[in-house]
Amino acid sequence: MVDWSGGNDTGKSPRQDAIWACVARLGRAEDPFYLRNRRAAEHWLAQLFAAETQAGRRVLAGFDFPFGYPAGFAQALTGHQDPFALWDWLEERIEDSPTGNNRFDVAADVNQRFGGHGPFWFNGLKREIAGLPRRKATYENPFEEKRRAEHLARGAFSCWQLGGTGAVGSQVLMGLPVLSRLRRKFDAAVWPFDTLDKAIAFVEIWPSLTLGPAPPDQIKDAWQVREVARTISSLMPRQLETLLDVAAPEEGWIFGVGFEDVLRQAARQPPHLTNDCFALPPGVHWTPVQDALEALKERLTPVVGIENRSVTEATGRVLAADAVARRANPPLPNTAVDGYGFAGGRDAGVHHLPLAAERAAAGDAPGRLPDGHAMRILTGAALPAGVDTVVLQEDVTVSDGQIAFRGPVRPGANTRQAGEDMQEGAVAVAQGVRVGPAEAALLAAVGARDVAVYKPLRVAILSTGAELVEAGDHAAPGQIYDANRPMLLEMVRQFGHHPVDMGRVLDDRGALRDRLDQAAAQADVILTSGGASAGDEDHVSAVLREAGALTLWRIAVKPGRPLALGFWSGVPVFGLPGNPVAAMVCALIFARPAMARLAGQDWLEPQGFGVPAAFSKNKKAGRSEFLRARMKDGRVEVFPSEGSGRISGLSWAEGLVELPPEAAQIVPGSLVRYIPFGSFGLR
Structure with missing residues (x-):
């Protein structure tokens, strides 16, 4: 993703209003690059595109300026409705160097062709330029002020303005010639004008479509390209396909307009797992159980998004951030018993105290006890001023407006101090903890309203094998009923995840690929059973191997041994053995803690x-x-x-x-x- 600039060289030190670029893969963004001028940016982009295409990878390159103008402008200026005719026209006329360019003169020349008062405005030079108004006061535009996409993207600026806040016009004039050269050099496709079937694709972005202010310690342009790159690279293929399904053959379009919520949601998704997270060291043939678990623990990270939920809705969900106490528990000193309160302890012997007329009950605002008196006080009541000790009502006699009790009574007896359970500002429940009844009680007690939680992990369950039939159906000789799927569906449910039943699939690789496609579209992780070894009919491992995303772990475990780990359309796949006992044991030992990590939970160690x-x-x-x-x-x-x-x-x-x-x-x-x-x- 590239944040462009229409101005001159910005110097060696990174700064605002310069050119910034950022590369991201699978939701993981690299550090942004500072590019001091357009010549440096074009050279950097050419090197990047060459390296990526040589490595056999595809690039979606986003630029934050319009690829087209309002309808009718290209035809009126070039005689062709094709937006690339306008790109070529500008490339022939724009002169650019790190210290200066002729964009204002080119804009004036365009204006002169349409009467001399528009469509461009703003002259940033000291000299007057015939046909280019300095301000919008004398401006006349024979074309629409904004494209259709800009009317839908609230706050987007007009491409006719060449200077001041929102000077998109200068970015377009100085950016399209660069893209024209790069398009020709790399045979790039430009969205939405071309079919995106090339190794390099250009798309138009506008970071402010979904991003708010940058953090105070970061340069806005650098932060924005990083966030946009990270977000777009985290989109699943079908999401990307939907966002790119736009018809705007002349004006162009801003990526994500109409799908702002999709992008905001994607921005909250954690990065995808990298394909090498299941890789084992070279030469490893049999992996000890503990080594396998340590590898999963070290390499797996959450794959689900984050959302805010009220405490009552958070039960069963995993906290995505520490939940901090908004107030102490208890918030004020209070009594643990029904009894009578007074100030200070008492020595051995019988003591008499006059009884105040007021009493204190749970929920009452704390009052004040007159000196030398006692007060009736009920369990949970905040201690009034002048009360720090309570004697049980069973140990007291009341008569003639006074109480009598026998000491000794220690100072502070039968009371609870403010914050003795939890201090305000302390971590009440830590990130990675699944909220159960006890955690929900604590969160409520310390005043939590909304907490950040991970979305439920969706686990697709798929059984494979031609020998399987559905429970209760007719089974021919040689066929068996599918026992693994009901077992795994219930196990996943009890683990606290959301099971997605993908049914059974025969020993047909085409059908298996189709079912895996369906599972990847509906789930965050896929559990298969059967076909996980290396035999002729082990089709799960075969299709993962064909996709270039298989690691077959031969684990030194009984029952079990083969565990196929891989990816399908970016979704992790755990291929369990086909025998039910081995499938359950491997699910408990390996899949359960792995799924917990994928769901954002702490690594789970079973207690033995x-x-x-x-x-x-x-x-x-x-x-x-x-x-x-x-x-x-x-x-x-x-x-x-x-x-x-x-x-x-x-x-x-x-x-x-x-x-x-x-x-x-x-x-x-x-x-x-x-x-x-x-x-x-x-x-």
């Missing part, structure tokens, strides 16, 4: 417990093993069969026993690590 074994096993070295297990009489027993197809063992089990990769001889009474399903978030 050392318990005595009620079984025997001679375990070989090399792989971590997860056995279906449950507790009985203080010991953990395991399912008799370790087969990955024994689905009954999943229903029988209440958790997993994790055995480390080292060899082990387990006998009854040996301590083993037991992880209840509840530690994985399953009920």
Whole structure:
């Protein structure tokens, strides 16, 4: 994205009103480049385009000035309605150097052709120029003042104004000749005049369409190109296609007009994951479980957007920023019991205090207790001035307008101090925490109104395999019912994400590609089961490999081993094994914490417990093993069969026993690590 300038060289030091450019990929923006003049900018752009095309990549280049003028101008000036005829006309006449240019004279020449009073206005030179008015007072425009896009983009300036605030006219005159040369040199397509089927595409942008003021410590132009580049590069292909579907064959169009909400929403999206986040070091063939988990923990980042929600709507959502206490809890000192309040503690012995007529209850504004008196005070009431100690009502007798109680009573007894639970300004709930009932209570107590939360992670669930049929349908010999999809849909739901049922797909790569396209359009992450290894019928790994986005992790784990990780249209894909037991175990061990990170949550470590074994096993070295297990009489027993197809063992089990990769001889009474399903978030 490029912020252009119609003026002269701006010097070596980065500054406002210069040319700034920024490159972004997959929602990740590089540092903006400062370009001191148009000659430097044209050279920089040519180098960038050459490098990107040589690397086989496509470039969408945005420039913040109009690519066309109001309808009729190109025809009237050049004799052709084609906007590129106007580009060529300007390229032939504009003279430009870092220290000066002839834009005012060219504009005056145009005006002279239409009577000498317009369409251009503003003379920024000391000398008078025939036909170019200095101010708009004597201005006459034979054409429309603004293009249709500028009428829709509120606040957009006219392309006829050559100086002052909003001098878009000078940017156009000095920018189109540069684009004309770059278009010819790189055979670039220009939107919306051309079909965007070239390696380089030019689009017109206007950063102020969706951006507000820049942060006070940043140069506005540099900040704007970075934000626009980051936002547009984060758009999914179908979103980009929709925003580019515009018919404006003569005037041109401002990218995003009519879709401002889409761009604002995209601006709040985190960057896409890079395709190499699943890459393993060269030479790695079998990955230990812990190494695989550490790699996912290190490389995965949130992929969902952010929005504000009230505390009552935030339950179940993950905080995208620390929620800070707007006021202390409790906000004022208060009483923890029903009783009688007074000032100071009391020594041993019987004490008598006159009873004030007022009382204090929860919700009352704090009053003041007369010196030497006691006051009736109820649980939760703010302590009135002159009260710092409360004695329980059960320990008090009341008669003749006074109370009597027996000491000792320590100072501050039965009271709560202001902020003893939470101080104003402290972090109440940290970023990355999923808001549950307890967090919702705390947020409400400290006065939170709206909190920033991540949008729910949408998880597409897809089963693959010609042998599968839907539960309840007729199954021919050799076919089996699809058990994985119902299991994974419910697991994803219990993890707190939004499941998207993508059904089943046969062993047909074309059908699989189509279904993955549909899933990528509807979800933030895709879970498949089956076809994740490297055999002839392992089509998930095959199509990901064909797309150039597959990493096949051979994990030293039982059950499981193959885990296909990759991307489809920028959406991460987790290819789980086809056997139900292996699919569930891999989903719990690998997909659950990975999806939590993608949803903005902290990395999840299941809590395990050392318990005595009620079984025997001679375990070989090399792989971590997860056995279906449950507790009985203080010991953990395991399912008799370790087969990955024994689905009954999943229903029988209440958790997993994790055995480390080292060899082990387990006998009854040996301590083993037991992880209840509840530690994985399953009920």
